Amino acid sequence: MKFKEIGEFGFIESIKKECITTLKDIIKGIGDDCAVFGPYSGRVLLFTTDMLVEDIHFLKAKITPYQLGWKTIAVNLSDIAAMGGRPLFLLISLAIPAEMNVELIQDFYKGMKDICEHYEVNILGGDTVASPDKLVISVSLIGDAKENEVLYRSGARPGDRIYVTGNVGDSSAGLKILKNEISPPKSIASHFIKIHNEPKPLIKTGRIIAASRLASAMIDLSDGLLSDLGHICKESGVGAILFRSKIPLSSELKLLASRVKLNPIDLAFSGGEDYLLLLTVPEAKIKDFEILYKDKGSSPLYLIGEIREKKGVRMVNDDGSIEEISIRGFNHFSPSFLDP
Amino acid sequence: MKFKEIGEFGFIESIKKECITTLKDIIKGIGDDCAVFGPYSGRVLLFTTDMLVEDIHFLKAKITPYQLGWKTIAVNLSDIAAMGGRPLFLLISLAIPAEMNVELIQDFYKGMKDICEHYEVNILGGDTVASPDKLVISVSLIGDAKENEVLYRSGARPGDRIYVTGNVGDSSAGLKILKNEISPPKSIASHFIKIHNEPKPLIKTGRIIAASRLASAMIDLSDGLLSDLGHICKESGVGAILFRSKIPLSSELKLLASRVKLNPIDLAFSGGEDYLLLLTVPEAKIKDFEILYKDKGSSPLYLIGEIREKKGVRMVNDDGSIEEISIRGFNHFSPSFLDP
Numbered sequence: 001m002k003f004k005e006i007g008e009f010g011f012i013e014s015i016k017k018e019c020i021t022t023l024k025d026i027i028k029g030i031g032d033d034c035a036v037f038g039p040y041s042g043r044v045l046l047f048t049t050d051m052l053v054e055d056i057h058f059l060k061a062k063i064t065p066y067q068l069g070w071k072t073i074a075v076n077l078s079d080i081a082a083m084g085g086r087p088l089f090l091l092i093s094l095a096i097p098a099e100m101n102v103e104l105i106q107d108f109y110k111g112m113k114d115i116c117e118h119y120e121v122n123i124l125g126g127d128t129v130a131s132p133d134k135l136v137i138s139v140s141l142i143g144d145a146k147e148n149e150v151l152y153r154s155g156a157r158p159g160d161r162i163y164v165t166g167n168v169g170d171s172s173a174g175l176k177i178l179k180n181e182i183s184p185p186k187s188i189a190s191h192f193i194k195i196h197n198e199p200k201p202l203i204k205t206g207r208i209i210a211a212s213r214l215a216s217a218m219i220d221l222s223d224g225l226l227s228d229l230g231h232i233c234k235e236s237g238v239g240a241i242l243f244r245s246k247i248p249l250s251s252e253l254k255l256l257a258s259r260v261k262l263n264p265i266d267l268a269f270s271g272g273e274d275y276l277l278l279l280t281v282p283e284a285k286i287k288d289f290e291i292l293y294k295d296k297g298s299s300p301l302y303l304i305g306e307i308r309e310k311k312g313v314r315m316v317n318d319d320g321s322i323e324e325i326s327i328r329g330f331n332h333f334s335p336s337f338l339d340p
Numbered sequence: 341m342k343f344k345e346i347g348e349f350g351f352i353e354s355i356k357k358e359c360i361t362t363l364k365d366i367i368k369g370i371g372d373d374c375a376v377f378g379p380y381s382g383r384v385l386l387f388t389t390d391m392l393v394e395d396i397h398f399l400k401a402k403i404t405p406y407q408l409g410w411k412t413i414a415v416n417l418s419d420i421a422a423m424g425g426r427p428l429f430l431l432i433s434l435a436i437p438a439e440m441n442v443e444l445i446q447d448f449y450k451g452m453k454d455i456c457e458h459y460e461v462n463i464l465g466g467d468t469v470a471s472p473d474k475l476v477i478s479v480s481l482i483g484d485a486k487e488n489e490v491l492y493r494s495g496a497r498p499g500d501r502i503y504v505t506g507n508v509g510d511s512s513a514g515l516k517i518l519k520n521e522i523s524p525p526k527s528i529a530s531h532f533i534k535i536h537n538e539p540k541p542l543i544k545t546g547r548i549i550a551a552s553r554l555a556s557a558m559i560d561l562s563d564g565l566l567s568d569l570g571h572i573c574k575e576s577g578v579g580a581i582l583f584r585s586k587i588p589l590s591s592e593l594k595l596l597a598s599r600v601k602l603n604p605i606d607l608a609f610s611g612g613e614d615y616l617l618l619l620t621v622p623e624a625k626i627k628d629f630e631i632l633y634k635d636k637g638s639s640p641l642y643l644i645g646e647i648r649e650k651k652g653v654r655m656v657n658d659d660g661s662i663e664e665i666s667i668r669g670f671n672h673f674s675p676s677f678l679d680p
Contacts, residue, residue: 003445004438008468011442015449019456019463026429026462035464037429040380049480051433051467089366089377093391093478098344102351105343109355116359122366123359124375127391127478128348134472138433140389140480 031235032153033082033220039147046150048079049140060135062178065104067197068137069111075222076141077119077201078275082220083152084210085145087121087203093138095131119203149210151218151279156236160216160280162305165205165297167250168225169264170195172271182260191252199275205299206277214289215281221274226325228278229305229313241314241322242305269325280307371575372493373422373560379487386490388419389480400475402518405444407537408477409451415562416481417459417541418615422560423492424550425485427461427543433478435471459543489550491558491619496576500556500620502645505545505637507590508565509604510535512611522600531592539615545639546617554629555621561614566665568618569645569653581654581662582645609665620647 006014012030020029027044028036038044052058052072063071073090080087092112096105116123121141174196176182177189202220209215217236219228225247233240249264257264276299281289286303293301308314315325346354356370367384368376378384392398392412403411413430420427432452436445456463461481514536516522517529542560549555557576559568565587573580589604597604616639621629626643633641648654655665 001442002438003436003440003442006442011445011468014442014446018453021457021462022460026464028464029462030465032465035429035431037464038380040378045385045482047429047431047464047480047482049431049433049465049467049478051435051469051476051478053435053469053471053476055472056435056470089375089387091375091387091389091480093389095391095393095396095476096343098342100343102341102343102346102354105351106354113358117361120362122361122369124366124368124377124387125370125372125389127389128351129391129393130344130396131393131476132395132474134474136391136393136435136471136476138389138391138467138478138480140387140431140478142385142387142482 028152033079034085034143036083036150042147043144044147044150046080046083046085046143046145047140048076049138050076050079052137054134054136059178063197065107066111069108070115070198072137072139073112073115073121074199074201074275076139077121077203078199078220078222080141080143081201081203081206082218082277083145083150084206084218085143085150086207087119087141087143089122089124090139090141091124092126094126095129095136097131097133097135100135119201145210149213151210151215153217153219153232153235156217156232156238156280156307157282158238158307158309159283160307161283161286161303162229162240162242162307163279163281164221164225164248164276164302164304165202165299166274166276167248167253168221168274168276169253169267169271170250171199171273172267173253173256173262175273182262184256184259188252188256188259192256196273199273201275202277202299205297208293208296209277209279212289212292214285214292215279218277218279221276221278222272224270224272225278226269226313227272232278232280233311233313239308239311239313240305241308241316243316245318246302246304248302248304368492373419374425374483376423376490382487383484384487384490386420386423386425386483386485387480388416389478390416390419392477394474394476399518403537405447406451409448410455410538412477412479413452413455413461414539414541414615416479417461417543418539418560418562420481420483421541421543421546422558422617423485423490424546424558425483425490426547427459427481427483429462429464430456430479430481431464432466434466435469435476437471437473437475440475459541485550489553491550491555493557493559493572493575496557496572496578496620496647497622498578498647498649499623500647501623501626501643502569502580502582502618502620502647504561504565504588504616504618504642504644505542505639506614506616507588507593508561508614508616509593509607509611510590511539511613512607513593513596513602515613522602524596524599528592528596528599532596536613539613541615542617542639545637548633548636549617549619552629552632554625554632555619558617558619561616561618562612564610564612565618566609566653567612572618572620573651573653579648579651579653580645581648581656583656585658586642586644588640588642588644
């Protein structure tokens with residue numbers, strides 16, 4: 001069987017077994033935004049990694065080296081945000097084509113260093129190797145959190161409300177513009193490209209949510225709203241409904257949809273790379289949570305659905321009709337992704 | 341400037357600045373086999389990463405997928421061994437060509453899982469992405485050690501003796517055979533190929549040395565004896581002499597050198613990938629160290645030189661003459677490496 005046939009998630013299922021040889025100190029292995037181990041003096045450590053490959057995750061012509069450095073770290077920080085943690089230390093590995101300009105890589109490092117300084121993260125080292133042709137970047141990041149504040153994908157229960165911390169779909173529209181699939185006027189395009197190329201990981205928001213101890217599950221939106229909600233449902237053993245009319249869309253996305261052929265709900269559901277937080281809160285706690293979040297939260301908050309016992313994700317349309325929706329999203333081995 | 345002109349070590353120098361934004365909990369950043377942070381309840385954490393790229397670090401035709409999995413983890417474990425630590429948790433990132441056979445990657449995972457089980461290391465997750473053509477592997481590993489037992493590159497002082505824990509150069513001979521640069525009979529070749537493809541990281545040996553608290557500095561031999569000794573000298577601000585007649589060579593390497601055109605000392609000095617430990621011990625402690633090591637050590641031990649105040653590495657020849665030797669070794673951007 002070829003890799004593109006089994007896909008990313010099928011492959012992970014196939015190799016999941018026998019990864020843990022001793023259970024000592026392991027709180028969470030495969031299956032969440034970060035691995036979790038410890039505790040050490042009441043705090044647990046969070047451990048995550050992401051790999052970015054030229055021509056798969058980025059096109060050199062479509063992002064500046066500085067932005068690429070920023071985004072590389074941002075996607076890792078977002079995994080720490082999704083657990084409610086604080087990012088601490090990272091290692092950067094690069095496979096660099098021999099003919100690549102040093103200045104380009106130094107600009108790339110400038111972007112990484114600036115976001116690290118902003119979020120008080122330290123670069124502790126890495127590995128620098130040659131690559132036959134493509135630039136490949138791998139970052140591994142350690143963070144920490146109070147043991148009793150960490151939020152997993154697995155904590156959602158029927159009746160919990162589903163929230164998202166911002167407008168969904170703008171990043172995906174940015175990617176479509178960069179890939180020339182849609183061509184809006186430049187004045188409209190720049191908003192989406194900036195959101196796609198310069199994501200802002202919601203570390204502070206994640207920590208406020210975790211410290212409230214009112215939420216039951218959390219994930220960051222990297223694969224797409226439906227796919228990431230699907231991860232929560234799978235790990236929690238539940239299903240969900242989403243209210244179509246409550247999915248938050250930016251005024252920019254609505255304007256764009258009026259100019260080019262585009263279904264904004266499709267982008268919101270399947271687009272990916274929003275790097276917002278998707279979380280669930282038990283019904284009995286939503287009032288306290290909304291008051292506390294409004295007081296302390298730096299991001300907006302939208303109630304978009306509910307967790308249900310029945311598996312699968314269903315959408316409640318504006319007329320009250322309910323439709324089953326399949327979980328589409330970012331799959332690194334889907335043919336459409338490899339042939340952009 | 342092109343990347344191949346600045347080279348790996350030149351590049352690292354150029355980006356070293358401004359990597360640390362807060363000093364909190366950081367014991368060692370860039371410049372050793374692992375980053376070190378903590379302590380947490382008297383233990384520090386060790387953090388290391390390695391990237392392996394198809395056609396640069398390995399040729400699919402020259403190593404089995406199982407061996408590649410084993411070796412991928414072994415080279416990371418060796419970095420933990422070099423600090424005297426205990427390996428604990430790792431993340432594996434893979435960029436996989438869509439056309440690659442799943443079975444191949446599963447064999448690769450089998451090799452990784454077997455070495456992890458052997459060394460009681462847990463695989464906690466990772467990232468799986470598509471690659472346009474080459475397989476790229478990145479592993480990041482966390483270990484720990486008692487705070488007062490960790491061995492750094494920077495502890496060597498003039499007068500310290502230099503030891504190595506096994507025969508040097510066999511792995512490099514194996515690489516030459518795999519690259520068809522030399523063609524000994526198959527009965528001779530297999531020893532070297534096995535050593536090159538299935539390194540055994542010296543975790544137990546490293547921990548014995550660290551727990552003795554008699555050594556002053558340690559590193560693993562990955563870049564080559566001269567290059568790695570050079571790292572110790574640089575970080576410690578010292579120089580060294582090596583006794584040519586004391587460099588340990590296997591009987592197999594001596595036999596090989598008698599059959600094909602080969603200088604075994606060249607391989608020993610510049611070959612790389614031995615994954616042995618190179619360490620220094622203060623003169624006043626060598627007697628105690630040798631007794632303790634003989635009692636507990638599972639690897640051999642060879643005294644090969646001395647640390648000197650004068651910078652640079654010099655070789656004492658069999659006739660007592662001394663020659664300055666330049667530090668050659670594994671540089672990922674040297675033209676000879678890219679054009680094997």
